[in-house]
Amino acid sequence: MSQKLDVISALSADGAAVDQMVSGLDAGQWRLETPAAGWTIAHQIAHLAATFRMAALAAADPAGFTAMAARLSPDFNANVERALAEYLADPPQVLLTRWRAERTAAEKALAAVPADQVVPWLVRPLPPAVLAAAGMMELFGHGQDIADTLGVRPTRTDRIGFLVGFAVRTWDFGYLARDLPTPEVEFRFELTAPSGTVWEYGPADSSQRITGPAEDFCLLVTRRRHRADLALTAEGDEADRWLDIAQAYRGPAGPGRRPGQFANRG
Numbered sequence: 497m498s499q500k501l502d503v504i505s506a507l508s509a510d511g512a513a514v515d516q517m518v519s520g521l522d523a524g525q526w527r528l529e530t531p532a533a534g535w536t537i538a539h540q541i542a543h544l545a546a547t548f549r550m551a552a553l554a555a556a557d558p559a560g561f562t563a564m565a566a567r568l569s570p571d572f573n574a575n576v577e578r579a580l581a582e583y584l585a586d587p588p589q590v591l592l593t594r595w596r597a598e599r600t601a602a603e604k605a606l607a608a609v610p611a612d613q614v615v616p617w618l619v620r621p622l623p624p625a626v627l628a629a630a631g632m633m634e635l636f637g638h639g640q641d642i643a644d645t646l647g648v649r650p651t652r653t654d655r656i657g658f659l660v661g662f663a664v665r666t667w668d669f670g671y672l673a674r675d676l677p678t679p680e681v682e683f684r685f686e687l688t689a690p691s692g693t694v695w696e697y698g699p700a701d702s703s704q705r706i707t708g709p710a711e712d713f714c715l716l717v718t719r720r721r722h723r724a725d726l727a728l729t730a731e732g733d734e735a736d737r738w739l740d741i742a743q744a745y746r747g748p749a750g751p752g753r754r755p756g757q758f759a760n761r762g
Contacts, residue, residue, distance in 0.1 A: 542583035548598040609681035629662035640696035663744040670741035704732035717744040724755040
């Protein structure tokens with residue numbers, strides 16, 4: 497099986513895991529506030545639905561996606577709110593059904609794009625496997641918000657390796673989101689997978705090194721946990737600074753999470 501099909505299978509599995517968390521919720525639970533200020537569980541699923549719809553359009557109709565992107569406002573938050581509004585108008589079970597349809601369409605569209613082609617996206621064109629990994633990043637972050645709201649702990653597997661690879665690829669996004677100059681350094685990442693395998697990226701002799709559990713790394717780059725609550729270690733001043741600003745998405749950083757915010761949730 498090709499790497500592209502592997503990541504799309506992983507994307508599908510991660511989507512099903514989030515689906516399982518919300519499929520049995522009642523209407524009141526869909527209205528529960530999540531750790532993302534102002535966002536309920538319904539907001540989280542609506543955002544995922546809108547994101548997967550964009551991915552399906554980008555993969556299946558590049559010209560249509562480019563035309564849609566050209567109509568977006570320079571105001572990132574306004575674009576997000578506009579995308580959410582359509583889905584939030586639906587009752588929870590309709591929203592859930594629509595999200596399932598958007599996921600399926602995106603998975604099929606991405607699988608149909610040759611691995612050596614690129615798909616237009618909001619920041620820069622991406623190979624379909626990389627865009628699928630970006631979808632996994634969205635599922636991880638928003639799924640974590642839902643899990644924290646419901647008081648459950650997601651089961652992590654080595655599928656998060658695709659998210660790790662994506663976050664390493666986009667290591668500079670934290671600087672770009674804050675209009676900071678990107679340092680001319682190469683980081684070394686040594687991250688331990690849920691299976692115990694160590695994933696290594698970057699030059700072995702780098703003076704800037706990040707080590708620790710891969711799950712904690714994913715929680716960091718999706719800004720779902722404060723670095724103080726994670727078992728990540730930085731060697732080198734720039735690596736230490738990076739732990740403060742790391743993010744695997746290009747939009748505004750947001751406030752992130754407070755130290756100790758989830759101390760009683762595992």
